[in-house]
Amino acid sequence: MTISPTKSHPALGAVLTEDGCDFRLVAPRAERVELALVNDDGTTIRNVDMRRDGKIWWTRVEGVNEGQRYGYRIHGEWNPDAGLRANPAKLLVDPYARAVTAGVDYTGPIFDHTAESDYEPDTRDSAQHVPLSVVVADSPAPEPIARRRPLEECVIYETHVKGFTIMHPAVPEHMRGRYAGLAYPAVIEHLKELGVNAIELLPLHQFVSEPFIMGRGLSNYWGYNTLAYFAPHGAYCSVGTEGDQVREFKNMVSALHRAGIEVILDVVYNHTCEGSHEGPTLSFRGIDHKGYYRLTDDLRNDYDVTGCGNSVDTGHEEVLDLIHESLRYWVTEMGVDGFRFDLATTLIRDSAHGVDQNHEFKKRLAADPVFDDIKLIAEPWDMGPYGYQVGRWGKGWSEWNDRYRGLVRDYWRSQVHGVSEFASRIAGSPDIFDHDDRPPSSSINFLDAHDGFCLRDLVSYNGKHNEANGEGNRDGSDDNRSWNCGAEGETDDPAVNALRHRQVRNMLATLIMSDGTPMFCAGDEMGRTQQGNNNAYCQDNRINWVHWDLLESWGDVFAAAKRFIALRASSPLLQADDYHYRTEVTDADGEPLGRYEMAWMNGYSGEMGEGDWNDGARRLLGKYVSDASGEAILTWFYAGDQPIEVTMPPLPWGTSYQIVASTADEGELPTEDLAPGQTFTMPGRTVVAMKVAVPTTAAQLSELTRPVAEPAAEPAVLEAVESAAQETTGPAQ
Template identity: 60%
Template sequence: MTQIDLPTPADGTLLGAHIRDDGTSFGLWAPRATRVELALVDEDRTQHNHDMTAGEDGVWSVHVPGVGAEQRYGFRVHGEWAPEDGRRFNPAKLLLDPYARAITGGVDYSGPISDHTPDSDFTPDPTDSFAAVPLSVVVEDSPPPEPIAERRNLADSVIYETHVKGYTRLHPQVPEHLRGTFAGLAYPAVIEHLVELGVTAVELLPIHQFVSEPFLIGRGLRNYWGYNTLGFFAPHASYCSVGTMGSQVREFKEMVTALHQAGLEVILDVVFNHTGEGGHEGPTLCYRGIDHAGYYRLTQDQRNDYDVTGTGNSVDTSNPGVQKMIIDSLRYWVTEMGVDGFRFDLATTLLRDGQHHVRQDHPLKAAIAEDPLLADIKMIAEPWDVGPYGYQVGGFGSRWSEWNDRFRGFVRDFWRGNIGGVQELSARLAGSPDIFDHDDRQADASINFVTAHDGFTLRDLVTYDLKHNGANGESNRDGSDDNRSWNCGYEGETDNPEINALRHRQTKNLIATTILSSGVPMITAADEIGRTQEGNNNAYCQDGPISWVNWDSAEPWADLKDLTGALLKLRHDHPVLRSSRFRHGDQVTLLDGSPSGRKNLAWFGGYPHDNLVELADQEWQDGERRTLGMFLTDDRDDRTEEDALLIWFHGGADPVEVQLPGGPWAKEYTVLAHTGVDGELPTDPVPADGLVTIPGRTVVVMQAH
């Protein structure tokens, strides 16, 4: 493609709307515009326009006396209509401020929201869009939220991925008027559940202002997840319980304060890779009207969007002005809104250069690494997009952690019995060193998960072999067919007690494997209480009971919740479970410096008489093996006591008798937790070299004394 050369804004603090000097100053980066008007909009949509002045850095500015908080506004950007040069300027379209801190109103999808006529994507439409588009809102500065007492190391974190609206929309202890809002998530009963469970951070599905896709509106649906951002500085207005004229900023801050006071960090799922405008045939609400080629990746002819996100457009992060907008947004959410980390949706898109090639040395990535305000902020990548060479798992470097889809896929396969041996299991349990152990990276580079917002819930993973997405209006064609699920013998819900018992055991096995593995565990909200989406594995457009957490399921799935809490407490109490370092089976010394004869990581097969030596090469190659014992010893330099655990993962359907390692490994063992039912495992200590029968499909955690 032809790279355009645009000036970079010199001072990001001049962009957006800022109350100062008895009025408000407005700034907009529109480097190729020939004229920009600020439109101040009254409640009845009457407009008062003010011409703005252009600076050498492409920033247009104006100060308007007497304007204060809650003033609605937009921009009209003039310039040449030349789609062949990436210029689609059309002043008939009222545009949002990319730096708006609040956005009010919605989109009338039957209104004149496109910059082109219905007959041609490349002929300008002169119809004014003022009555059909959302508006930016002036927001008064306010103090940031109360910071968390101390941000945890990522290795000590347990991430809980949740949706602001869906988590509390049906919560019986949250007042009705607060359900589904920032205030609802901050309600004491909600926070109490999170704290008691043992998670340390909530990762919020997108809360930047977002819109629905036109095709969903045409089906009578709406975008629920929020991966269709319209404003990178504005909290989503409908998540506010009291208003949309700036109250959403205050309520978000109050939510962060409440979570921080409970010791919970806040991580935002941010979608900088594309916007809610879609391709050039879609609505023009902001960025396209400011500068099509300035904000979006275009094909060689400059007329069409180059899409590596699957949404119709891709934000052009090769442009320094766009890089600055993203950095300014991150800094704003950290300094003014109090967040503790970010999960970057389709992060590979952000690392593409002007030729759309992936570069791990991308200037945006370097700017994040060098920014002192972001130094202790958690950076988590979804390390792929849908473009060429988009799959970048393991490639993001030491500053980053990454969603580990290899963990998700293999752990699902192991527990449904679709694997050959245990060799890869050992790698996933050990933090996936085959993927991440390079370039001074640590084990917390791996974000371990078996479910996320996208795909089956944990309960559905053991209830359905097939997706059931009919409610999405695409004849069940949408959503992944690679679910790696197992319905335990019956498709859908059943009253069969044997099948239901197996499903409970399997959910415990999946969540136990996630919590007990090296790396950072991520739990999808309400998986611990058996949340179901009725087999829908692509509920992005289901803003209703399919997606909302049904808290009535908590009691029938109390055994899963109790085990999840018990395992998270074990993870907290035993640092050996949350080491940030990769273990390589190194010899461990005792506290007095003498050799212990143990390793910081060892693997055992458990078959009687095979325990005196670790798993042999031929056993690693045994495709029929379904049992693996992981021995972990705490080898931190600052440890004050000896701590070792032996954890068995048995994926076979039948019970297996294992012999416990003796010699230097331990004198005796005590079962701390397991995924079976009461009475299946011994409650008294078992001597080393003793035999223990592990039931089929069970995880057992033992303290090695």
Template identity: 60%
Template sequence: MDNPASEPPVTAVLGAHVDDAGTSFSLWAPRANRVELVLVDDQLDQQNYDLEQYPDGVWRRHLPDVGGGQRYGYRVHGEWAPELGQRFNPAKLLLDPYAKAITGGVDYSGPITDHTAESNFQPDPTDSFGSVPLSVVVADSPAPAPLAQPRPLEELVVYEVHLRGFTKQHPEVPEHLRGSYAGLAYSSVVEYLVGLGVNAVELLPVHHFVSEPFVIGRGLVNYWGYNSLGFFAPHGHYSSAGTTGEQVAEFKAMVSALHEAGIAVILDVVYNHTGEGGHEGPTLCLRGIDHGEYYRLTEDRRNDYDVTGCGNAVDTSKPAVLRMVLDSLRYWATEMGVDGFRFDLATTLIRDGAHHVDQNHEFKQAIAADPVLSGKVMIAEPWDLGPYGYQVGRWGADWTEWNDRFRGFTRDFWRGAVGGVQELATRLSGSSDIFDHDGRPVTASLNFVTAHDGFTMRDLVTYDLKHNEANAERNRDGADDNRSWNHGYEGETDDPGIIAARQRAARNLMATLLLSAGVPMITAGDELGRTQGGNNNAYCQDSPISWLNWNTRQEWPDQEEFTRRLLKLRAEHPLLRPGSWRRHGKVVDAAGRSLGRSPIAWFNETGWEMTNDHWHDQGRRTLGMYLSNADEGLLIWFHAGADPIETDLPGAPWALEYQVLTHSGTDGELPEEPIAPGSTLTLPGATVAVLAVKVRTGSR
């Protein structure tokens, strides 16, 4: 076409859609001059059909008697002109970007690149069929059961889960279901999640993904899944029933099971790049349809402009690409029933045509205006690897952001690497220094101490150094700045003193996370003492290194029980999950009369409020956080010092009586009976203690 359309029309329905008479196929490829649809039968024979070109850049054809389960691909013809961002090569069989299911894998020893071995800019005429995956036609089916009562953000407790690794070794899940969508939906697994107290699972990528050639070459795989190939297709390998559409039905059944238990489903989505890598990598989908229309390119149009570190960057400054991403989000929200999204390297999605970061990008505007997406949970990983990619705190009122400042400080505080408690108060109260502006709520901060990337919580208190030898990169991969503390011995030990200290430290980390304002995220297994043996970059370990070992709960039982107690407290006490910023002022009763106390106050160990000198004391290791409303109060002590400290409990008007609800120490370390105001409470070294406060309510 002389003037190719910049995007398909709003009315264009892309992908493969089944009707009573057959299936309609449509592909947007505005710069192509011919598109062949390839149907593949059970004997792997191919039958080709030419699609008809329309002025809107969409190629279409309806085929009778074709239905669900049919495997297919595309061969896209056009000019080979890398200097124009065109790498058309019909020898390469391509996936449908809108495919709802994908079957098969990539043979990295096969002819999967569009270019020759001698040059990245000379076309390779060898057919890639047999070495690349295929798209699958999927008929429409009912959406999953919705959540009966979606929770507001302040009530969410996010549980980051690797779908395969969570149940791969689960003793109560039938062997044939372990590591699958059906495994996560299994009754004993759902009951565990409900009993723990989490109400949202955030699934590591379940868009269909592939491994990178360099990982395959080491005899490993991409386990985490941050290498998407299909934005509409659930990952086929996670299906227990099959990969020719069965994965769609199994995913929907999983969502229904979780929803019926009151658990929201959030997807970790990777729209910033694809598994094709740079132009020297395999041609499997978008590059063969139109390299320059789908990916960010350098000024010479021959090379990828990579701000992701993964070889390419999807170009959402192009209307058609943005349309594809939004279509994918709507599909997962409506047809697949998910409740929210966490966007990997989200900054890439808000770069403009000049690759500059634009917080007013059409991507964000479109989500805010969309009647479906605007009501979903939106979580940004607010950075990428490009210029000005670090955008923490800048995403606006409709977004929640991964707060890496919370992660770094919490680790440093409990290992004694920071002085004073000033930043502790800021992090506990929602990180106002980052998020309290432009009308943003306290739930803008997603608080976390660990995530899939890095040490587990157990490893954080067990290792000073990473131990990634199993990744076959000579331990050169993964972060070196872990802010961890091995408590005097590197690795696992039988020393009871070291074990006790480590477990106490882990309880303190968990308490800080779950008692802070904002949205907490727990990494699955941290409550069970999960370990990766010191591997802090287990992205390539589809093995017991990464799989959750359910037997560790027997070694760390106090961690699990303490986590349950904390989550129960968070659910029972709205004070621990504010939806708005707490301001200093006066708590009043129903008649508007002051009750003489503040919604939030900070105390030192003498029972008096912190002074300016206290806040600037770099040797201070103890802080009391007081929270109250008209009906109740809580006093939470954070004591990071190694030795016990005597604390005087504030008297009137702050409290009428105190009662220890839970603490990170061992049984018997703190009193169980009620405590009078003004009494002295001895906090053991390295302890978090939560006290209920009986307060004057104004009622007679």
């Protein structure tokens, strides 16, 4: 093995060449950098001094092959008062590593400081106790999807790589819970049958568990604790962790793409696994504590707006470069179709920690053509000052809409004042997002996510039950807006269980029929439960895993979800790329057709009036959308618990009304088409979707609404009428 310093390859990280490997690391405050090449047993083969070129340290080592393990040692100033914590005793993961070996020995010397003081260096070597970077050979990118859909056509399915397939009976045992398991035909067939066309995968950048979680005998299951932003998590690979995870991930993406399913990654660029300065030193802190992290004014402590101990500082160019290049890598080399940014507000804070919607981070992505058709979804808040930024991310971004989540949950448990705000939420929340030329798909509508109750638990528990987390049930939100339908937790009461099924059907139907982009959690369609745990981040067990054996007993929910998703996919009216308003629909000649692109129906006379909107007890709302194509859709949402008579809107709203999907039980609704003015009995707590036949020309409308002249009566008829009148009242005087 020989060493020949070179600057011939511009890429950071480890890049194989014809006769070896180039290594490049950004470490502007380092005084010396060593590359450590490591054997499979963890012992060091040799340390190589790297050359400096400005902020970058580099070297080429001939004879290095794919699978070689390595790390870095940073020599420099130890001065916590200046934000400098260089400690060469700590072997560090390359921030640009494309694969990382698994595992941290939490009993080893993984902290850069002593047990006695956070500000005194620990000189014990950490090499035998920390993950290692792995040299990975280039390989072809995954098969691209035939067409990346605009968000308004997407139904997003949030899932966990392991939890989704670990209990799937058809997946081979060695593939369960792995990338290969998610790509398995039986799994993909379930997604296709359900109708989802985009999966959002919980974090799979290489992550590790926090020491305090490991100390309780648990682990970080969700993965919001990133160690390496270019490396797919090794534990999700079925065959190995020395580059195999890269190939298996790409194969998974190709299989999903062939099925027409897009892949969105939940990414955590706002903080890292190192926690505060009291936490372990595994990579970033040891390379440049002051450069990677936001620090308090005294530079001794982390300025934390994430609630996770540290906050990544995007005010520094090197950090922006890392995030930007990581995102580009996952698009161009790993084939993904979008990103959901965890605690995204942290990424747009300026050097004074203030929120800046014109931040360089957003400008870079907007200017880079790589992201032209890539989905960018913000979790639009963090824990810091002014961190709540819902509705403010601008064109090109979509955002998780927590106001949708809260209000629609309240609607179905009848804890709302009327239906006014409910109408705004299911219309795409125009009060929040309809500005700066933003479409309805800017609102990511959701009723549940990984964080909080799943849908079954939302209708089964009034309060959280997080005892298994070991925090005395103090963790997790207390604002659940849930209703247990009459019994806390599991019950044998058939009436309670039937109501729970119906309520889950109602919430899924509402989600799918709302303007905006729907997202729900894996297993919601088959009754997945977390046993009342609303913060199951540390439960890598049956609490979190999808139980596929529930699919039969919760088949009614699966069938309803499938029907409504298919209906949404069949109609452009339900995939709006612009907001619907009370704008008159016209025919091809510009003549008015007497109806509107959107209208709200009251269920007895037609359009909602002022009194209807001000009725705090109202629980029925009809959402009507139409265009000039000859089709309209009317969806009734009814949260009352007693049946109600619903009258079809009169002409010209429609000539007939056909029920095409509902959350009702079999036999509860009419099967024949309904005429204008005709009524039907709507059961309590039900969603009903109707296709409406409408005229497409002003001439058709005129013919339909023309008064019908009464025919002239025959003489014999007149004589009979006069005779009957005389018998009743006597002859006219």
